[in-house]
Amino acid sequence: MRVFVTGSSGFIGFHLCRRLLEGGATVAGFDGMTPYYDPALKRQRRALLEAHAGFVQTEAMLEDAPALARALAEARPDVVVHLAAQAGVRYSIEAPRSYVDANLIGTFNLLEAARAAGARHVLIASTSSVYGANPDLPYRETDRADWPVSFYAATKKATEAMSHALAHIHALPVTVFRFFTVYGPWGRPDMALFRFTEAILQGRPIEVYNGGEMWRDFTHVDDLVRAIGLLIDRAPPGPEGRGDPVPGDSLSPVAPWRVVNIGNSAPVRLSDFIDILEAELGRPAERLMRPMQPGDVPRTWADCSLLGHLTGFCPATDLRAGVTDFVRWYRGWNGV
Numbered sequence: 001m002r003v004f005v006t007g008s009s010g011f012i013g014f015h016l017c018r019r020l021l022e023g024g025a026t027v028a029g030f031d032g033m034t035p036y037y038d039p040a041l042k043r044q045r046r047a048l049l050e051a052h053a054g055f056v057q058t059e060a061m062l063e064d065a066p067a068l069a070r071a072l073a074e075a076r077p078d079v080v081v082h083l084a085a086q087a088g089v090r091y092s093i094e095a096p097r098s099y100v101d102a103n104l105i106g107t108f109n110l111l112e113a114a115r116a117a118g119a120r121h122v123l124i125a126s127t128s129s130v131y132g133a134n135p136d137l138p139y140r141e142t143d144r145a146d147w148p149v150s151f152y153a154a155t156k157k158a159t160e161a162m163s164h165a166l167a168h169i170h171a172l173p174v175t176v177f178r179f180f181t182v183y184g185p186w187g188r189p190d191m192a193l194f195r196f197t198e199a200i201l202q203g204r205p206i207e208v209y210n211g212g213e214m215w216r217d218f219t220h221v222d223d224l225v226r227a228i229g230l231l232i233d234r235a236p237p238g239p240e241g242r243g244d245p246v247p248g249d250s251l252s253p254v255a256p257w258r259v260v261n262i263g264n265s266a267p268v269r270l271s272d273f274i275d276i277l278e279a280e281l282g283r284p285a286e287r288l289m290r291p292m293q294p295g296d297v298p299r300t301w302a303d304c305s306l307l308g309h310l311t312g313f314c315p316a317t318d319l320r321a322g323v324t325d326f327v328r329w330y331r332g333w334n335g336v
């Protein structure tokens with residue numbers, strides 16, 4: 001199988017490419033190596049992938065439509081997994097235009113080029129943030145997701161809608177994933193686990209929002225990429241040729257398109273998460289209490305039954321084991 005992965009030097013893209021390569025796939029990566037966080041970390045991930053004979057990567061931006069179309073035409077992929085994006089809730093207050101460029105224009109370019117290259121299934125990363133002010137927990141794919149509270153979430157919701165229209169018009173099978181707080185080795189330096197680990201080990205204080213009364217459905221990256229690998233083979237059927245309905249399915253009535261949550265279904269309170277990290281590091285954190293941040297939601301919680309029905313698998317790594325795994329990697333990587 002030939003797979004084209006955007007964001008291949010990013011946190012999730014790196015893990016997904018590695019898993020696909022180990023499973024015998026040929027992988028063409030695409031990444032602009034953006035400076036949102038230190039590109040040195042992206043170069044390290046890329047070097048590890050380039051040790052595999054079945055991997056090549058194009059370094060270019062999604063906004064460069066001709067470069068993206070060329071890379072896809074050369075790769076002739078069976079499947080496209082689109083992970084490249086401007087991520088991050090808080091940065092979208094500071095730099096909203098970068099989200100328009102990467103997420104809206106970039107995803108449009110990707111969908112057009114994937115179709116032209118003859119891909120038979122396109123899988124696109126969205127986020128639990130699209131549930132926004134939806135009050136119903138746990139979040140189900142069939143819940144309303146119409147009230148984004150960050151601009152990041154608004155652009156991700158827009159990519160979901162764009163992909164639905166193109167799936168309908170061109171009969172192109174599209175799976176949209178909604179990821180819930182992904183963590184693990186080679187993680188993102190802007191996310192809480194990485195930032196807190198770094199600060200605690202350096203004896204710096206950490207900022208704790210909403211008095212620690214926030215819940216996140218932390219999902220280990222190994223579980224996440226396993227779920228993606230399984231969903232690659234579950235292209236949504238078009239309106240004709242559908243078999244028995246899958247319980248809770250989010251399939252579009254008119255297009256080969258569905259959205260699937262990938263989360264741990266076990267939300268953890270932020271203050272408990274910090275307790276677990278302190279125990280693992282063997283050091284206390286100096287906690288600076290801060291109010292709730294604009295754009296944040298107090299709770300996320302995935303209902304993963306659709307993923308379970310489709311693949312027979314649901315993420316279930318316990319946060320303690322996952323934090324141990326992350327800290328072991330962090331200490332080795334950073335020599336501390």
Ligand SMILES: NC(=O)c1ccc[n+]([C@@H]2O[C@H](COP(=O)([O-])OP(=O)(O)OC[C@H]3O[C@@H](n4cnc5c(N)ncnc54)[C@H](O)[C@@H]3O)[C@@H](O)[C@H]2O)c1
Pocket residue numbers: 006007008009010011012013030031032033034042060061062063082083084085086087088101102106125126127128178179180181182183188
């Ligand atoms: N990590 C999480 O907890 C999480 C949660 C929900 C959704 N997501 C989504 O999952 C996807 C992957 O996230 P990640 O955590 O690996 O992030 P990441 O920032 O580590 O990876 C994204 C990669 O895309 C590249 N990129 C960004 N903009 C680009 C552009 N315009 N052109 C070309 N390349 C570009 C970056 O260089 C980076 O390597 C993103 O779509 C993100 O929105 C992540």
